[in-house]
Amino acid sequence: MSASFTKSTARNIFYGGSVFFFLLFLGLTLDTTMALPSHNAKAKLTDAAVRGKKIWETRNCGGCHTLLGEGAYFGPELGNVYVRRGPDFIKGWMKAMPTNVPGRRQMPQFHLNDGELDDVVAFLKYTSEINTNNWPPNIQG
């Protein structure tokens, strides 16, 4: 068979293809950012939820838990924990940590005050309202 296979063509395909698909990705990103408000119309990002997000980040909650399936797989999914357990359970649970049951996985005590606990709950309420296209498959996350 006769065929040519040149470096210059391969190089042009690399540059052209990369630019082409990156521009397409930017286009889809633009569409996504424009579609988000209506897609997540139910999710209310309140000031308390924003403060709760900062608490989530600065206590490294994602170092053990998943949130919408992303994070670590040591503790349960918390994106829908507001629905699964309710606000009072969440606050009571965090106050009672650690359990100190020998051999069990331990969650640290973060010494959050009542206002901060409410912020965490507001954040978890917000995450439970995000339109995740029906993920997770059931309430257990």
Added chain:
Amino acid sequence: MRTDSLPMEDIPHDRHVPGDLAMWCFILAELAVFGVFFLVYGYHRWRDPALFSHGQQQLHLLLPTLNTLLLLAGSAAIVAAVRAFALNRQRSGRRWLMSTMLAGGGFLVLKAIELGGKFAAGITLSSGDFWMFYLSLTVFHFLHVVLGMVIVAAVWWQARDGRYAGATIDGVETAAAYWHMVDLVWIVLFALIYVAR
């Protein structure tokens, strides 16, 4: 440059890869992407035929039919261009390349009118399964026509400097192969989205 092209090239009726092998790898990858896209479309249509028929009823056939004719004309012109360059008829070859670009330009204009109407009607990627596939496939293909025009334009530019005079016409064949791929995908797309309803 062509370090691993095999000998035996002078044997008549030898199997010949039209254009650069790297481009054919790219073409096969593109066909794979479109192919999987079509199969996923088929799966969704099979699950909810009513939704898709209803969407298809709202598409007019005039513009896409004209567009099919334009793309086919572009393909025909680039075949003529390859033959012209193979016979070392430079002026004629360049003219045929220009014809391909004109046909492609016409396609882009008509397609922009069609898509503009859809956008004006408030249709987006989130307007349900049918419109999601309609927009994804047609816009994705539209961008491929743009890329095809860029490639043909680059070849046309090089042809002006006599790049394809006498020695090798690989570049023309490579561009032609890509253009035909874009055409081939559109042939399936046209039948699938617009006509088969």
Added chain:
Amino acid sequence: MSNASAATLAAEQARAPAQIKYRSQAVAKPYFMAAIGLFIGQILFGLIIGLQYVKGDFLFPAISFSTARMVHTNLLIVWLLFGFMGAGYFLIPEECERELYSPKLAIITFWVFLVAGALTIVGYLGLPYNVLAHLTGNDLLPTMGRGYLEQPLITKVGIVLVALSFLFNLSMTLLSGRKTSISIVMLLGLWGLAIFFLFSFVNPNNLVLDKYFWWWVVHLWVEGVWELIMGAMLAFVLVKVTGVDREIIEKWLYLIIAMTLITGIIGTGHHYFWIGTPAYWQVWGSIFSALEPVPFFMMTMFAFNMVKRRRREHPNQAATLWALGTGVMSFLGAGVWGFLGTLSVVNYYTHGTQLTASHGHMAFYGAYAMVVLTMISYTMPLLRGREANSPQAQNVEKLAFWVMTLSIVGITLCLTAAGATQVWLQRMSSAPLSFMETQEHIMPLYWARLVCGLGFFSGLMLYLISFFVTGKRQD
């Protein structure tokens, strides 16, 4: 600092070995040594969290799981970055056929990066995370507390400065030297690495957008620009050990990385299925990421083909083994295991389970750890003044290769089984168990994973020992 680095530089230059072509390539050596040291640290913390999976209160509260995991993943990133930088400092002068623009800057950069990295780890281990965040200015620009990007703001700024100094040095070298495809692809990848890291400073309050752009760092790194770096490093070593015509290797390199970015950029969409983004990503993400194994398969075929067509028998057989191993393991880990969970209909059940962890372990080891080890295996003997290590040393290194690789296969299989159990009991069952009940059922697999982890650590120790085996020189 500058005195110390100048002294180090002088010391490096004084014993600049005969086998490297340009004396300034010697700056790669400390980078590779730091990489191996941090690699050992990464595995130690991996063992800690592996043990915490079965003995939940191990080391609690001194080192909680979240802290140990953060150290484990951050050390991974940092040692790979050290490896990439060492590879850059070695590869670019050789390809450009000139000395490095500024070896002194490279040494200063090394110490800045090492000290900043060490301080960050000390901060992780010595301070509560929120105190560390407060002290390091997270209130000014909150960027912390997101996977892989847990570093304090000042560390992130430091990483950017280190990357800029590194890229400035290499780019100046390239601009006035010979420009080969390998060096251009390497630099493109490294520039991309730096540019996409800037998205680590983007942290919108809207969680969906936060996650959306978080992936611009994480996915566009490991399934995008890092693959350019990996491809360039692999191509460089293959040119050296096989003696195959550079033109052939370079055109395959271009074709492979073209396929990588064509599939990988839109392939980011496989992370946008369930995080609050529109549903069309399920179609776009599935289609493109389904094709992501293709470039990895091409990479495997490429490595084996080039070795098969080799025109010389390079005495460094260990480096060839690492190169072939990279091809196979990156295909298995990134290609096959990545594909297992990438289609949205499957991912709906596997998302956020140990299946993701299994893919992560094999892909990071197979693609990036192994390509850095390939580079180290090829360059370290040269940096130490010989073309290849003694056969005895190479035998130990090859044994280490097999022990580490088989151990990671074991870890991956354990985690795959663990993930499948999770999917079955917690997601698909008609009476789904809770997360923690499910974990109880997985305990035996976590024990097995820990055993494999110990195996990996012993392989790593063998690898370390191989540097100190002298034996008789072949030549």
Added chain:
Amino acid sequence: MAGIVDPMNTPAPLTQWLLWAWLSGLTLLAAVLAESGQLSQHWLAPLVLGFAWLKGWVVIERYMGLCHAPHWLRASVHGWLLLVTGVLLLSFR
């Protein structure tokens, strides 16, 4: 030289016109059939997908020139066309 193309590999001018007319004719026929509404849906879909296959076949063989290409390449592209049109045919029930 690999790059020199035997002009015999490309269709002669008359053939080119005929190919173009055949492809355009099939396109117009499909559009007219769909617009007229004479055919029930059960027949329209297989017919136009059949037309698409016929057109694709011509593009692959004559326009792309794969009739002169190595068999693996020719088979891949034909396989793609058959798979796509075939599976899509099944999706119209």
